[in-house]
Amino acid sequence: MVDKAVKDERHKARQQKLKENVDKRVDAAQTERGVLIVITGNGKGKSTSGFGTVARCVGHGYKAAVVQFIKGTWDCGERNLLEGAGVEFQVMNTGFTWETQNKEADTAAAQKVWQAAKRMLADPSLHLVLLDEITYMVQYGYLDLDEVIDALNARPEEQSVVLTGRGAHRRLTEIADTVSEVQPLKHAFDAGIKARKGVDW
Amino acid sequence: MVDKAVKDERHKARQQKLKENVDKRVDAAQTERGVLIVITGNGKGKSTSGFGTVARCVGHGYKAAVVQFIKGTWDCGERNLLEGAGVEFQVMNTGFTWETQNKEADTAAAQKVWQAAKRMLADPSLHLVLLDEITYMVQYGYLDLDEVIDALNARPEEQSVVLTGRGAHRRLTEIADTVSEVQPLKHAFDAGIKARKGVDW
Numbered sequence: 001m002v003d004k005a006v007k008d009e010r011h012k013a014r015q016q017k018l019k020e021n022v023d024k025r026v027d028a029a030q031t032e033r034g035v036l037i038v039i040t041g042n043g044k045g046k047s048t049s050g051f052g053t054v055a056r057c058v059g060h061g062y063k064a065a066v067v068q069f070i071k072g073t074w075d076c077g078e079r080n081l082l083e084g085a086g087v088e089f090q091v092m093n094t095g096f097t098w099e100t101q102n103k104e105a106d107t108a109a110a111q112k113v114w115q116a117a118k119r120m121l122a123d124p125s126l127h128l129v130l131l132d133e134i135t136y137m138v139q140y141g142y143l144d145l146d147e148v149i150d151a152l153n154a155r156p157e158e159q160s161v162v163l164t165g166r167g168a169h170r171r172l173t174e175i176a177d178t179v180s181e182v183q184p185l186k187h188a189f190d191a192g193i194k195a196r197k198g199v200d201w
Numbered sequence: 202m203v204d205k206a207v208k209d210e211r212h213k214a215r216q217q218k219l220k221e222n223v224d225k226r227v228d229a230a231q232t233e234r235g236v237l238i239v240i241t242g243n244g245k246g247k248s249t250s251g252f253g254t255v256a257r258c259v260g261h262g263y264k265a266a267v268v269q270f271i272k273g274t275w276d277c278g279e280r281n282l283l284e285g286a287g288v289e290f291q292v293m294n295t296g297f298t299w300e301t302q303n304k305e306a307d308t309a310a311a312q313k314v315w316q317a318a319k320r321m322l323a324d325p326s327l328h329l330v331l332l333d334e335i336t337y338m339v340q341y342g343y344l345d346l347d348e349v350i351d352a353l354n355a356r357p358e359e360q361s362v363v364l365t366g367r368g369a370h371r372r373l374t375e376i377a378d379t380v381s382e383v384q385p386l387k388h389a390f391d392a393g394i395k396a397r398k399g400v401d402w
Contacts (some may be wrong), residue, residue: 012306043381044345044381045381048250049249055253055278057399059280081257177387180385191232192231193236194230198361199257199361
């Protein structure tokens with residue numbers, strides 16, 4: 001059995017190495033500009049991560065804006081709170097696309113809210129723009145991928161953007177600075193547990 | 202070339218099938234209770250997902266509380282906003298553990314804030330408790346895993362809990378209802394871009 005002093009020494013050595021690695025990386029990271037973050041994958045937590053970043057942003061006194069491409073018609077806890085904190089929300093008003101079953105109406109609704117997104121992506125007063133569930137709009141052909149990429153690339157240098165949704169197009173992850181893929185290892189829904197107000201929506 | 206009417210018909214059929222599958226799963230999910238969610242993995246977006254869920258919760262008028270096991274000593278945007286919205290925060294006051302290099306002091310600090318976590322996990326007025334970065338406390342041996350599991354299992358039935366952090370212990374993911382693993386496909390930091398106020402912290 002290894003005695004406590006040896007274990008403590010090993011722990012200290014590991015933490016020291018961790019600190020050195022982190023310090024080195026922090027020193028190396030010197031470019032200051034807005035970033036493009038893509039949160040994709042099939043797991044739970046993509047939109048909430050986007051909204052958590054918006055909460056962080058406005059908590060520092062910066063301006064942020066949100067376009068919700070799918071979940072808009074629900075009673076939405078995060079919107080209640082963040083709109084109250086001065087965040088502009090633009091919401092696609094058709095709800096889940098499989099509820100409407102009408103490609104032309106969905107395309108028109110997506111295009112309408114995309115105009116608001118383009119305005120936000122050109123607004124240097126916005127520190128952060130969240131385009132929640134935009135990946136589906138590209139996937140279903142409601143938005144033109146080239147137009148989305150052009151608007152992202154032309155945004156003000158200090159502006160950060162978060163894109164969320166499953167199946168982000170490869171060309172979106174290519175231009176992103178940070179890409180996280182959320183994998184579902186387990187989901188309460190599959191065990192018969194109902195989506196919960198204040199947690200799942 | 203497939204003409205537009207045929208493509209629209211195919212799109213409609215796909216969306217119809219999607220709707221049927223989702224409806225079936227929604228009908229099957231009838232158990233109503235609080236859930237335990239674990240957001241783990243090495244990618245960016247775990248803590249922000251937890252804080253987004255807190256924003257959602259309080260936006261519906263429910264009570265939520267947060268324990269921050271690591272990031273506490275920074276100027277923290279999400280805390281500024283959410284404390285203002287009535288969320289109780291308890292913060293471990295040593296910052297990153299590799300800054301302190303002192304296992305005994307870290308253990309004492311973790312144990313102190315864990316007492317607050319235990320109180321929260323026994324409080325039926327809380328709809329949601331976020332234990333941010335608790336996985337490291339278990340991993341480093343600062344908290345006893347059995348004690349953490351007992352407190353989680355004994356919590357009020359209506360209370361949901363979110364645990365975040367890399368390398369969640371297998372026994373934590375086993376008792377969880379929902380587990381997401383955030384994989385880092387790319388990170389701005391690795392391209393030399395500095396962590397950004399209002400986005401990364």
